[in-house]
Amino acid sequence: MTNAAKAVIDPEAMVHNIQVMRRQAPNSKVMTVVKSDGYGHGLVSVATTLAPYSDAFGVARIEEALTLRQAGIRLPIVLLEGFYEADELPLLVEHQLTATVHCHEQVTMLTNAALSEPLPVWLKVDSGMHRLGFEPEQVPDALSALKACDNVAPQIGFLSHFGCADEMDNPITQAQIDTFTQVTEGLPGERSLAASSGTLFWPQSHFDWVRPGICLYGISSRIELTGEQLGLKPAMRLTSRVMAVRKLKAGEPVGYGARWRSERDTLIGVLAIGYGDGYPRLAPDGTPVWLNGREVPLAGRVSMDMITVDLGPDATDSVGDEAVLWGPELPVERIARLVDTIGYELVCQVTGRVPRQYLTTPSEQRATG
Numbered sequence: 001m002t003n004a005a006k007a008v009i010d011p012e013a014m015v016h017n018i019q020v021m022r023r024q025a026p027n028s029k030v031m032t033v034v035k036s037d038g039y040g041h042g043l044v045s046v047a048t049t050l051a052p053y054s055d056a057f058g059v060a061r062i063e064e065a066l067t068l069r070q071a072g073i074r075l076p077i078v079l080l081e082g083f084y085e086a087d088e089l090p091l092l093v094e095h096q097l098t099a100t101v102h103c104h105e106q107v108t109m110l111t112n113a114a115l116s117e118p119l120p121v122w123l124k125v126d127s128g129m130h131r132l133g134f135e136p137e138q139v140p141d142a143l144s145a146l147k148a149c150d151n152v153a154p155q156i157g158f159l160s161h162f163g164c165a166d167e168m169d170n171p172i173t174q175a176q177i178d179t180f181t182q183v184t185e186g187l188p189g190e191r192s193l194a195a196s197s198g199t200l201f202w203p204q205s206h207f208d209w210v211r212p213g214i215c216l217y218g219i220s221s222r223i224e225l226t227g228e229q230l231g232l233k234p235a236m237r238l239t240s241r242v243m244a245v246r247k248l249k250a251g252e253p254v255g256y257g258a259r260w261r262s263e264r265d266t267l268i269g270v271l272a273i274g275y276g277d278g279y280p281r282l283a284p285d286g287t288p289v290w291l292n293g294r295e296v297p298l299a300g301r302v303s304m305d306m307i308t309v310d311l312g313p314d315a316t317d318s319v320g321d322e323a324v325l326w327g328p329e330l331p332v333e334r335i336a337r338l339v340d341t342i343g344y345e346l347v348c349q350v351t352g353r354v355p356r357q358y359l360t361t362p363s364e365q366r367a368t369g
Contacts, residue, residue, distance in 0.1 A: 004272035005240040007350055008327075008357045009041050011049040013233035017216045018053045020231055024199050025206040029055040031078060031192065033213035035064060040278075040347040041217055041235055042356045044071040050216065051075055058211055062088055062097070069095045078122065080211075081132075082106055089113045089151075100124050100159065102132040107145050115151045122157040122192070125183050127176040129163035136183045143187070157190045158183075162205070165197035166222045177205050196221040200230065219332060219343040226331040236347055237327030238354075240273035242291070242319050245311065254308050255300025260285050267311040268299060271323050276304040278350035279325060280339045283307075287338050290324035292317055 022030060032054040038046030047057055047068055056076040059065050065077045082100040083089060086109040092099055093115050101107060102124035110119070123143060126133030134142045146152045160180045164170040180193050192209035194202060199210040200221070214220075218227040218234035227234055246268045248254060253261045254268055262268075269291070275281040281302045288295040289309050299310040311317050326332035332343040339346075 003353075003355050004243065005238070005277045005354050006357050007040075007354050008237040008239060008359065009045065010233070010235050010237070010359050011045070012359070013218050013235040014041075014046065014049055014216055015053065017218055017227075017232050017235070018050055018212070021196075021199050021210065021212040021215060022053070025194070025203070025210045028194075028206045028208060028210045031056045031058045031209050031211045032216065033058040033080075033195070033211055034068075035060040035080070035213070036348045039214060039217050039219075039344065040350045042358070043067055044073075045356070045358055046216075047071070047073050055209075056098075058213075062091060065097050066091070066095060069097075076120075082124075083109070085109075086113055089115060089119065093117055093119055098122065101142070101146065102134065104142070107142060107149070110151050111145070111149050113151050118151055118153040120153040120155070121146060122159045123189075125158055125160045125180055127160040127180040127183070127193070128172060129161055129176070131161070131163075133160060136179060139183050155189055157192065157209075158187065159192040159209075159211075162193070162195065162198055162202075165195070165202055165205075168201060168222075173202060173205075177202065214344050217347065219347065223333065223337060223342060226333045228331065234326075234328050234331065236332070236350075238273075238279075238325040238350065239322050239327070240271050240277075240325065242269050242317055242321045242323060243272045243306070244270040245315075245317060245319060246270065253300070256303060257301055260300040262299075262310070264313060266313045267315045267317075269296065269309045269311045269315075269317055269323075271307050271309060272305065273325060274303045274305045274307060276351065277354045278346070279307065280335070280341070280346065280349075282339050283335070284338060287335060288330060290327075290329040292321060295330070 032050050034046050037043045058078045058080050060081050078098045098120040100122045124133035164172045190208035194205040194210045196212050196215040198205040199212050218232040220227045248262045248268045250264050273279050287298040296309045300308045326335050336343045
Protein backbone atom coordinates (compact mmCIF):
# COMPACT_ATOMS: atom_id res chain seq x y z
CA MET A 1 0.00 0.00 0.00
CA THR A 2 1.11 3.55 -0.65
CA ASN A 3 0.59 6.64 1.44
CA ALA A 4 0.33 10.04 -0.21
CA ALA A 5 2.08 11.76 2.69
CA LYS A 6 5.53 10.61 3.74
CA ALA A 7 8.59 11.88 5.54
CA VAL A 8 11.73 11.13 3.58
CA ILE A 9 14.71 10.95 5.96
CA ASP A 10 18.25 11.45 4.69
CA PRO A 11 20.84 9.67 6.90
CA GLU A 12 23.72 11.29 5.02
CA ALA A 13 22.40 14.69 6.08
CA MET A 14 22.46 13.62 9.74
CA VAL A 15 26.02 12.32 9.39
CA HIS A 16 27.03 15.66 7.84
CA ASN A 17 25.37 17.54 10.70
CA ILE A 18 27.01 15.59 13.51
CA GLN A 19 30.36 16.12 11.84
CA VAL A 20 29.66 19.86 11.81
CA MET A 21 28.94 19.70 15.53
CA ARG A 22 32.10 17.71 16.21
CA ARG A 23 34.15 20.32 14.39
CA GLN A 24 32.54 23.01 16.55
CA ALA A 25 33.62 21.22 19.74
CA PRO A 26 36.73 19.24 18.76
CA ASN A 27 37.88 18.67 22.34
CA SER A 28 34.54 17.44 23.67
CA LYS A 29 32.79 14.11 23.54
CA VAL A 30 29.38 14.05 21.87
CA MET A 31 26.20 12.87 23.57
CA THR A 32 23.79 12.55 20.63
CA VAL A 33 20.27 13.48 21.73
CA VAL A 34 17.61 11.28 20.12
CA LYS A 35 14.61 11.85 22.40
CA SER A 36 11.04 12.25 21.10
CA ASP A 37 11.52 9.53 18.49
CA GLY A 38 14.70 11.11 17.22
CA TYR A 39 12.94 14.47 16.97
CA GLY A 40 10.35 12.80 14.76
CA HIS A 41 12.95 11.20 12.47
CA GLY A 42 12.73 7.67 13.90
CA LEU A 43 14.55 6.76 17.12
CA VAL A 44 16.21 3.50 16.13
CA SER A 45 17.12 4.56 12.59
CA VAL A 46 18.64 7.82 13.81
CA ALA A 47 20.64 6.07 16.54
CA THR A 48 21.86 3.38 14.16
CA THR A 49 22.99 6.04 11.68
CA LEU A 50 24.76 8.20 14.24
CA ALA A 51 26.23 5.55 16.54
CA PRO A 52 29.62 5.48 14.72
CA TYR A 53 29.95 9.24 15.28
CA SER A 54 28.68 9.37 18.88
CA ASP A 55 30.18 8.75 22.31
CA ALA A 56 26.80 8.31 24.02
CA PHE A 57 23.11 8.87 23.45
CA GLY A 58 20.77 11.12 25.41
CA VAL A 59 17.07 10.32 25.80
CA ALA A 60 14.31 11.71 27.99
CA ARG A 61 12.68 8.55 29.29
CA ILE A 62 13.43 4.95 30.08
CA GLU A 63 11.15 3.62 27.33
CA GLU A 64 13.32 5.33 24.74
CA ALA A 65 16.46 3.85 26.28
CA LEU A 66 15.01 0.33 26.35
CA THR A 67 13.98 0.63 22.70
CA LEU A 68 17.58 1.47 21.82
CA ARG A 69 18.95 -1.44 23.84
CA GLN A 70 16.47 -3.83 22.23
CA ALA A 71 17.68 -2.58 18.83
CA GLY A 72 21.24 -3.52 19.72
CA ILE A 73 22.60 -0.07 20.58
CA ARG A 74 25.46 -0.64 23.03
CA LEU A 75 26.80 2.89 23.54
CA PRO A 76 26.17 4.56 26.91
CA ILE A 77 22.63 5.94 27.18
CA VAL A 78 21.85 8.83 29.54
CA LEU A 79 18.34 9.43 30.86
CA LEU A 80 18.29 13.22 30.79
CA GLU A 81 15.21 13.37 33.03
CA GLY A 82 16.49 10.58 35.23
CA PHE A 83 14.04 8.13 36.76
CA TYR A 84 10.57 8.75 38.14
CA GLU A 85 9.99 5.77 40.44
CA ALA A 86 12.21 3.51 42.51
CA ASP A 87 11.11 0.37 40.67
CA GLU A 88 12.79 1.70 37.51
CA LEU A 89 16.23 1.50 39.13
CA PRO A 90 16.83 -2.25 38.66
CA LEU A 91 15.97 -1.82 34.96
CA LEU A 92 18.55 0.93 34.66
CA VAL A 93 21.19 -1.34 36.14
CA GLU A 94 20.12 -4.36 34.06
CA HIS A 95 20.38 -2.42 30.82
CA GLN A 96 23.48 -0.44 31.79
CA LEU A 97 21.84 2.96 31.61
CA THR A 98 23.03 6.21 33.17
CA ALA A 99 20.66 8.38 35.21
CA THR A 100 20.49 12.12 35.72
CA VAL A 101 19.78 12.98 39.35
CA HIS A 102 18.09 16.36 39.72
CA CYS A 103 16.18 16.28 43.04
CA HIS A 104 16.41 15.05 46.61
CA GLU A 105 13.63 12.52 46.07
CA GLN A 106 15.80 10.71 43.54
CA VAL A 107 18.69 10.66 45.99
CA THR A 108 16.39 9.06 48.57
CA MET A 109 15.20 6.43 46.09
CA LEU A 110 18.79 5.56 45.24
CA THR A 111 19.76 5.35 48.91
CA ASN A 112 16.89 2.99 49.74
CA ALA A 113 17.21 0.75 46.66
CA ALA A 114 18.66 -2.73 46.59
CA LEU A 115 20.68 -2.87 43.37
CA SER A 116 22.95 -5.58 42.05
CA GLU A 117 25.61 -3.04 41.07
CA PRO A 118 26.21 0.71 41.29
CA LEU A 119 24.48 3.01 38.83
CA PRO A 120 26.39 5.69 36.87
CA VAL A 121 24.83 9.12 37.42
CA TRP A 122 25.08 12.73 36.35
CA LEU A 123 24.21 15.32 38.99
CA LYS A 124 22.13 18.09 37.48
CA VAL A 125 22.96 21.62 38.54
CA ASP A 126 20.39 24.40 38.25
CA SER A 127 22.67 27.06 36.80
CA GLY A 128 19.84 29.53 36.20
CA MET A 129 17.11 27.97 34.06
CA HIS A 130 15.17 27.02 37.22
CA ARG A 131 13.43 24.00 35.73
CA LEU A 132 15.31 20.96 37.04
CA GLY A 133 18.44 20.54 39.13
CA PHE A 134 20.01 21.32 42.46
CA GLU A 135 20.52 24.97 43.36
CA PRO A 136 24.22 25.86 43.56
CA GLU A 137 24.17 25.94 47.35
CA GLN A 138 22.53 22.48 47.41
CA VAL A 139 25.15 20.81 45.23
CA PRO A 140 27.72 19.99 47.96
CA ASP A 141 25.17 18.15 50.12
CA ALA A 142 23.64 16.34 47.14
CA LEU A 143 27.08 15.30 45.94
CA SER A 144 28.04 14.06 49.41
CA ALA A 145 24.85 12.01 49.63
CA LEU A 146 25.49 10.42 46.23
CA LYS A 147 29.11 9.66 47.06
CA ALA A 148 28.02 7.99 50.28
CA CYS A 149 25.48 5.81 48.46
CA ASP A 150 26.67 2.30 47.58
CA ASN A 151 24.19 2.24 44.70
CA VAL A 152 25.98 5.09 42.89
CA ALA A 153 29.10 4.55 40.78
CA PRO A 154 32.05 6.55 42.11
CA GLN A 155 32.64 8.81 39.09
CA ILE A 156 29.77 11.33 39.16
CA GLY A 157 29.34 13.78 36.29
CA PHE A 158 27.81 17.25 36.36
CA LEU A 159 25.43 18.68 33.81
CA SER A 160 23.16 21.66 33.39
CA HIS A 161 21.00 23.18 30.68
CA PHE A 162 20.74 26.60 29.07
CA GLY A 163 17.52 28.59 28.99
CA CYS A 164 18.45 31.34 26.52
CA ALA A 165 21.46 30.14 24.51
CA ASP A 166 19.64 30.82 21.24
CA GLU A 167 19.53 34.55 22.12
CA MET A 168 23.01 35.87 21.45
CA ASP A 169 22.55 39.14 23.35
CA ASN A 170 20.97 37.63 26.45
CA PRO A 171 23.29 37.95 29.48
CA ILE A 172 21.67 34.96 31.21
CA THR A 173 23.74 32.52 29.15
CA GLN A 174 27.11 33.81 30.28
CA ALA A 175 25.79 33.98 33.83
CA GLN A 176 24.82 30.30 33.60
CA ILE A 177 28.28 29.40 32.28
CA ASP A 178 29.88 31.29 35.17
CA THR A 179 27.60 29.65 37.75
CA PHE A 180 28.17 26.14 36.40
CA THR A 181 31.92 26.71 36.27
CA GLN A 182 32.06 28.01 39.84
CA VAL A 183 29.89 25.22 41.25
CA THR A 184 31.84 22.40 39.60
CA GLU A 185 35.35 23.85 39.62
CA GLY A 186 37.84 21.51 41.23
CA LEU A 187 35.38 18.65 41.55
CA PRO A 188 36.26 15.30 39.99
CA GLY A 189 33.91 14.18 37.26
CA GLU A 190 33.10 15.20 33.71
CA ARG A 191 30.98 18.23 32.90
CA SER A 192 28.32 18.97 30.26
CA LEU A 193 26.38 22.17 29.62
CA ALA A 194 26.05 22.81 25.87
CA ALA A 195 23.17 21.50 23.78
CA SER A 196 22.79 22.60 20.15
CA SER A 197 22.97 26.36 20.68
CA GLY A 198 25.76 26.05 23.19
CA THR A 199 27.74 23.83 20.83
CA LEU A 200 27.34 26.22 17.91
CA PHE A 201 27.52 29.63 19.54
CA TRP A 202 29.07 29.41 23.02
CA PRO A 203 32.47 27.64 22.80
CA GLN A 204 33.24 28.50 26.42
CA SER A 205 30.39 26.14 27.39
CA HIS A 206 31.72 23.00 25.68
CA PHE A 207 33.48 21.43 28.69
CA ASP A 208 33.95 17.62 28.50
CA TRP A 209 30.68 16.75 26.70
CA VAL A 210 28.34 18.53 24.30
CA ARG A 211 24.75 17.35 23.80
CA PRO A 212 23.57 18.35 20.31
CA GLY A 213 19.93 17.71 19.49
CA ILE A 214 17.90 19.69 16.96
CA CYS A 215 20.93 20.69 14.85
CA LEU A 216 21.67 17.03 14.14
CA TYR A 217 18.50 17.04 12.07
CA GLY A 218 19.54 20.10 10.07
CA ILE A 219 17.30 22.55 11.91
CA SER A 220 18.53 25.78 13.45
CA SER A 221 18.13 26.29 17.19
CA ARG A 222 17.82 30.02 16.50
CA ILE A 223 14.47 30.94 15.03
CA GLU A 224 15.86 33.76 12.87
CA LEU A 225 18.25 31.42 11.06
CA THR A 226 17.81 28.31 8.95
CA GLY A 227 19.91 25.20 9.26
CA GLU A 228 21.36 25.86 5.83
CA GLN A 229 22.67 29.23 7.01
CA LEU A 230 24.56 27.33 9.73
CA GLY A 231 26.08 24.86 7.28
CA LEU A 232 23.59 22.11 8.19
CA LYS A 233 21.51 19.89 5.92
CA PRO A 234 17.82 19.22 6.63
CA ALA A 235 17.29 15.53 7.27
CA MET A 236 13.50 15.45 6.82
CA ARG A 237 11.61 16.15 3.63
CA LEU A 238 7.86 16.08 4.35
CA THR A 239 5.93 15.47 1.14
CA SER A 240 2.49 14.63 -0.14
CA ARG A 241 0.63 14.47 -3.45
CA VAL A 242 -1.90 16.53 -5.33
CA MET A 243 -5.18 14.62 -5.04
CA ALA A 244 -7.39 17.03 -7.00
CA VAL A 245 -7.18 20.17 -9.12
CA ARG A 246 -10.31 22.34 -9.02
CA LYS A 247 -11.43 25.47 -10.84
CA LEU A 248 -12.43 28.33 -8.57
CA LYS A 249 -14.16 31.51 -9.66
CA ALA A 250 -13.32 34.95 -8.31
CA GLY A 251 -15.05 35.49 -4.96
CA GLU A 252 -15.59 31.80 -4.23
CA PRO A 253 -14.36 30.37 -0.92
CA VAL A 254 -12.55 27.13 -0.20
CA GLY A 255 -12.29 25.11 3.00
CA TYR A 256 -13.85 25.20 6.44
CA GLY A 257 -15.25 28.53 7.57
CA ALA A 258 -14.78 30.05 4.12
CA ARG A 259 -11.73 31.84 5.52
CA TRP A 260 -10.12 32.35 2.13
CA ARG A 261 -11.83 33.65 -1.02
CA SER A 262 -10.16 33.91 -4.36
CA GLU A 263 -9.61 37.39 -5.78
CA ARG A 264 -9.56 35.97 -9.33
CA ASP A 265 -10.50 32.96 -11.35
CA THR A 266 -7.86 30.39 -10.43
CA LEU A 267 -7.05 26.74 -9.95
CA ILE A 268 -6.95 25.15 -6.50
CA GLY A 269 -4.81 22.15 -5.66
CA VAL A 270 -5.97 19.78 -2.92
CA LEU A 271 -3.07 18.03 -1.15
CA ALA A 272 -3.39 14.86 0.89
CA ILE A 273 -1.98 16.08 4.20
CA GLY A 274 -3.43 17.82 7.22
CA TYR A 275 -3.22 18.22 10.96
CA GLY A 276 -3.93 14.50 11.33
CA ASP A 277 -0.48 14.03 9.79
CA GLY A 278 1.13 16.73 11.90
CA TYR A 279 0.93 19.64 9.48
CA PRO A 280 0.12 22.66 11.69
CA ARG A 281 -3.57 23.55 11.77
CA LEU A 282 -2.72 27.18 12.56
CA ALA A 283 -0.82 27.71 9.32
CA PRO A 284 -2.13 30.99 7.87
CA ASP A 285 -3.19 31.71 4.32
CA GLY A 286 -0.09 32.27 2.20
CA THR A 287 2.06 29.66 3.97
CA PRO A 288 4.30 28.36 1.17
CA VAL A 289 4.25 24.86 -0.28
CA TRP A 290 6.85 23.74 -2.83
CA LEU A 291 5.25 22.31 -5.96
CA ASN A 292 6.84 21.72 -9.35
CA GLY A 293 9.74 24.08 -8.81
CA ARG A 294 7.87 26.99 -7.27
CA GLU A 295 6.15 28.09 -4.09
CA VAL A 296 2.37 28.09 -4.02
CA PRO A 297 0.40 29.64 -1.13
CA LEU A 298 -1.88 27.85 1.31
CA ALA A 299 -5.48 28.89 0.68
CA GLY A 300 -7.94 28.26 3.50
CA ARG A 301 -7.89 26.34 6.74
CA VAL A 302 -5.86 23.22 7.26
CA SER A 303 -8.18 20.21 7.60
CA MET A 304 -7.44 16.92 9.33
CA ASP A 305 -6.51 15.17 6.09
CA MET A 306 -6.18 17.88 3.42
CA ILE A 307 -4.92 21.33 2.63
CA THR A 308 -5.69 23.52 -0.37
CA VAL A 309 -3.25 25.74 -2.25
CA ASP A 310 -3.75 28.43 -4.87
CA LEU A 311 -2.05 27.10 -8.01
CA GLY A 312 -2.76 30.18 -10.13
CA PRO A 313 -4.97 30.54 -13.21
CA ASP A 314 -2.39 29.23 -15.67
CA ALA A 315 -1.16 26.28 -13.62
CA THR A 316 -0.39 22.98 -15.29
CA ASP A 317 -0.08 20.90 -12.12
CA SER A 318 -1.69 17.45 -12.20
CA VAL A 319 -3.12 14.91 -9.81
CA GLY A 320 -0.28 12.83 -8.42
CA ASP A 321 2.33 15.61 -8.49
CA GLU A 322 4.57 15.69 -5.42
CA ALA A 323 4.40 18.67 -3.05
CA VAL A 324 6.98 19.47 -0.37
CA LEU A 325 5.68 20.85 2.92
CA TRP A 326 9.21 21.35 4.26
CA GLY A 327 12.64 20.07 3.37
CA PRO A 328 15.73 21.19 1.46
CA GLU A 329 13.57 23.22 -0.93
CA LEU A 330 11.54 24.86 1.83
CA PRO A 331 13.15 25.21 5.27
CA VAL A 332 10.98 24.08 8.16
CA GLU A 333 12.11 27.19 10.04
CA ARG A 334 10.15 29.34 7.56
CA ILE A 335 6.97 27.41 8.23
CA ALA A 336 7.61 27.56 11.98
CA ARG A 337 7.91 31.35 11.96
CA LEU A 338 4.58 31.69 10.15
CA VAL A 339 2.90 29.46 12.74
CA ASP A 340 4.62 31.23 15.65
CA THR A 341 6.42 28.11 16.79
CA ILE A 342 9.81 26.44 16.34
CA GLY A 343 11.11 23.81 13.95
CA TYR A 344 11.46 21.38 16.86
CA GLU A 345 7.70 21.21 17.30
CA LEU A 346 6.88 20.74 13.65
CA VAL A 347 9.17 17.75 13.07
CA CYS A 348 8.32 16.17 16.43
CA GLN A 349 4.58 16.32 15.79
CA VAL A 350 4.61 14.50 12.43
CA THR A 351 2.26 11.68 13.33
CA GLY A 352 2.65 7.93 13.13
CA ARG A 353 0.39 7.59 10.11
CA VAL A 354 3.04 9.33 8.01
CA PRO A 355 5.54 6.64 7.00
CA ARG A 356 9.24 7.41 7.27
CA GLN A 357 11.24 6.50 4.19
CA TYR A 358 14.98 6.28 4.76
CA LEU A 359 17.37 7.01 1.93
CA THR A 360 20.43 4.82 1.83
CA THR A 361 22.49 6.03 -1.12
CA PRO A 362 23.17 9.33 -2.91
CA SER A 363 21.48 7.92 -6.02
CA GLU A 364 18.29 7.30 -4.04
CA GLN A 365 18.47 10.85 -2.75
CA ARG A 366 18.75 12.26 -6.25
CA ALA A 367 15.91 10.08 -7.50
CA THR A 368 13.61 11.19 -4.68
CA GLY A 369 14.58 14.83 -5.00
